[in-house]
Amino acid sequence: MLAIEAHDLEKTFRSGCLRRRETRALRGVSLSIPRGAIFGVLGPNGAGKTTLLSILATLLLPDRGRATILGHDLRQEPGAIRRRLNMASGNASFLWSLRVEEILAFYGRLYGLSGRALQSRVDELVAVCELTTHRRVQYNELSTGLKQRLALAKSLVNRPELLFLDEPTLGLDPAVSVRVRAQIAALRHDRGTTIVLTTHYMREAEELCDEIAFIKGGRILALGTADDLKRRIRVGDVIALRVDAAGAATLAAHPGVLRSVTEDGWVELTVDSAEKRLGELLQRLHESGAVVRDVQIREPQLEDVFVELAR
Amino acid sequence: MREEAIRVWAFALRNLLMASRNIFFLFELTFWPMVGVLSIGLMTRFLRLSPDEASFVLIGTMALSTVQVCQLDVSYAVLYDVWSKSMKHQFLAPIAVRHLTVGSWLVGMARGLVVFTLLAALAWWAFGFNPLATGPGRLALFLLGCFLTAWIVGVLVCALVMLFGTRAEASAWAAVNLVLVLAGIYYPISVLPGPVAGIAQAIPLTYFLDMFRSHFGFASEFATPLAWGFGLSAAYIGFSHWALGAAINRTRRTGLLLRMSE
Numbered sequence: 001m002l003a004i005e006a007h008d009l010e011k012t013f014r015s016g017c018l019r020r021r022e023t024r025a026l027r028g029v030s031l032s033i034p035r036g037a038i039f040g041v042l043g044p045n046g047a048g049k050t051t052l053l054s055i056l057a058t059l060l061l062p063d064r065g066r067a068t069i070l071g072h073d074l075r076q077e078p079g080a081i082r083r084r085l086n087m088a089s090g091n092a093s094f095l096w097s098l099r100v101e102e103i104l105a106f107y108g109r110l111y112g113l114s115g116r117a118l119q120s121r122v123d124e125l126v127a128v129c130e131l132t133t134h135r136r137v138q139y140n141e142l143s144t145g146l147k148q149r150l151a152l153a154k155s156l157v158n159r160p161e162l163l164f165l166d167e168p169t170l171g172l173d174p175a176v177s178v179r180v181r182a183q184i185a186a187l188r189h190d191r192g193t194t195i196v197l198t199t200h201y202m203r204e205a206e207e208l209c210d211e212i213a214f215i216k217g218g219r220i221l222a223l224g225t226a227d228d229l230k231r232r233i234r235v236g237d238v239i240a241l242r243v244d245a246a247g248a249a250t251l252a253a254h255p256g257v258l259r260s261v262t263e264d265g266w267v268e269l270t271v272d273s274a275e276k277r278l279g280e281l282l283q284r285l286h287e288s289g290a291v292v293r294d295v296q297i298r299e300p301q302l303e304d305v306f307v308e309l310a311r
Numbered sequence: 312m313r314e315e316a317i318r319v320w321a322f323a324l325r326n327l328l329m330a331s332r333n334i335f336f337l338f339e340l341t342f343w344p345m346v347g348v349l350s351i352g353l354m355t356r357f358l359r360l361s362p363d364e365a366s367f368v369l370i371g372t373m374a375l376s377t378v379q380v381c382q383l384d385v386s387y388a389v390l391y392d393v394w395s396k397s398m399k400h401q402f403l404a405p406i407a408v409r410h411l412t413v414g415s416w417l418v419g420m421a422r423g424l425v426v427f428t429l430l431a432a433l434a435w436w437a438f439g440f441n442p443l444a445t446g447p448g449r450l451a452l453f454l455l456g457c458f459l460t461a462w463i464v465g466v467l468v469c470a471l472v473m474l475f476g477t478r479a480e481a482s483a484w485a486a487v488n489l490v491l492v493l494a495g496i497y498y499p500i501s502v503l504p505g506p507v508a509g510i511a512q513a514i515p516l517t518y519f520l521d522m523f524r525s526h527f528g529f530a531s532e533f534a535t536p537l538a539w540g541f542g543l544s545a546a547y548i549g550f551s552h553w554a555l556g557a558a559i560n561r562t563r564r565t566g567l568l569l570r571m572s573e
Contacts, residue, residue, distance in 0.1 A: 013566050054569055059399050061563045082405040091573065093396040095325070097332040109321030110404035112314035138332075154400065 002068070003162050003194035004033040004056060009065035011051055011218075025051040027218040028065070033211075035161075038188055038195045040209035042202070042306060048218040049198040050089075053164045056196065057087045070162055083111070086160040090170025092151035096140040100131050100150055103139060104157060111158040121157060128183070129153040145176045152180065156187075163187065165197040169204060177204070184208055202303040214306070222305075229305050237274035238304070241267045242294035243285060250288055254281060270304065318406055322414025326384055329391060330418065339383065340426055344376035348430045352438040363528040366440050370524055371496040373430045373442065377423045377454070378461045378516065379487050384419030385412060385465020386483040389472050392571075393480070399572035402563075408556045412469070416462045423458055445526040452537060456519025459544040463515070464490055466551035473558035476571055490514060495521075501532060515543040 011026040025048045033039045041049045054060040058078040067074040069081045094103045104122045126135045129149045169177040187193040206226045214222040248267040252260035256277045259270040271277040274297045330336040351372045355365035388411045392398040434440040471479040493511045500511040518540035525531040562568035
């Protein structure tokens with residue numbers, strides 16, 4: 001069963017009265033997301049990630065293309081879709097004077113909750129999102145991390161079957177990010193919620209997502225699991241050498257070296273094949289008299305794939 | 312039906328909470344309306360207007376404040392979200408335009424009633440004008456007319472804000488004044504120039520003011536003011552809600568809904 005099936009979605013934003021400017025945000029995006037999956041949408045700024053999520057969440061109308069969300073047609077049955085999905089974004093904002101529990105209750109009512117059901121839902125969300133001690137604090141007095149947690153709590157108020165998370169850990173400290181990621185994983189595990197998320201943190205995508213779409217210029221450039229992508233987008237292997245600066249300078253020009261980054265006494269070389277090049281590089285360093293203190297070979301990271309595709 | 316009522320209540324409660332936590336709203340409710348009645352009332356004394364003429368002008372002043380306070384509450388339904396950049400959250404939920412406007416209108420009517428009561432007490436104490444002299448039925452119809460006009464203007468302001476974003480914010484305070492000027496706030500609409508008087512006849516409040524003032528010694532300019540007032544109100548309520556719905560759909564097309572949430 002598919003949670004989302006989208007075909008050839010296109011969206012162009014137009015601005016300006018006298019000098020019309022057009023920005024093609026999506027250029028024929030198609031994707032299928034099975035129910036219960038965590039699907040990542042990655043891409044550089046302005047790639048079209050938020051536009052894609054907003055269309056799938058019924059906040060934006062596509063110019064062309066069609067989509068079925070949880071079995072409902074995106075254009076014909078937006079009301080039925082809205083009952084079953086929700087969304088949280090990293091830069092979410094709410095009414096400044098309302099308290100945490102009032103904000104959750106307000107959105108709960110919009111989904112038809114009232115009385116004891118509403119109260120217990122608010123209590124549950126406040127507890128799950130660790131907002132108990134802040135439940136009577138007004139929104140404008142919350143820290144960034146607490147605002148983010150409130151946004152996540154709000155997005156769970158209707159127990160959505162489909163949840164869109166637009167950079168859910170943006171601006172959070174590492175400890176809170178870890179807890180938010182654990183919550184996201186638990187949502188899928190415990191409730192079978194389908195989750196579509198955008199993030200700039202590659203580790204987050206690699207840790208959480210079953211499948212990832214790389215989007216750039218409004219087009220999906222690659223789609224697959226993190227391992228698939230690393231295999232398919234052949235970015236090479238990484239050889240990390242702890243070597244003095246003089247020795248490092250000669251390595252970037254060596255045949256087969258695709259990229260060279262020097263940081264904290266380490267030289268990270270992305271090469272076409274570690275097996276083939278390691279010996280050559282060590283030989284070269286030996287000949288130049290450089291002292292090699294440590295050598296590591298590692299698999300390419302999702303970040304390397306991202307950099308390659310975003311280039 | 313129950314879910315409908317819950318969604319309406321959500322917006323009503325939200326407006327109520329916001330209003331109760333902002334000192335500016337207290338000014339809106341008491342200071343400006345009372346200053347209006349006092350200054351206009353004193354002017355009627357200075358000009359030595361007859362009691363009937365003074366009541367004519369005071370009714371206009373009270374209507375102005377009542378309609379304005381109620382209309383602002385309806386406009387806040389959208390303005391709160393524009394100011395807090397939280398617009399997309401409510402339109403992500405399965406709500407309809409009616410939930411938004413009816414909920415905020417209920418609070419607007421409650422606040423309008425408070426304003427009218429305050430001003431009636433002040434006008435009676437300071438200038439001997441008793442708006443309750445018409446009896447409860449006529450007064451209730453007059454107030455309902457004021458609230459219906461406020462609802463229509465408020466919903467149209469919401470539509471403008473959805474169409475033009477924060478650039479249309481000023482209409483929340485300007486639109487109702489224009490409507491009241493045309494509806495004959497301090498004068499019968501017969502004094503307006505021909506084409507403008509024609510526009511005045513298309514405003515529901517014109518008829519409710521006419522009906523209420525007829526009790527204070529002014530001959531009614533219309534044969535069936537209530538029928539016209541309610542008939543026009545019904546038509547405009549339908550139109551304004553259609554306009555707001557269309558404006559919201561447009562924001563989903565143009566992306567303004569997202570831009571207003573950033």
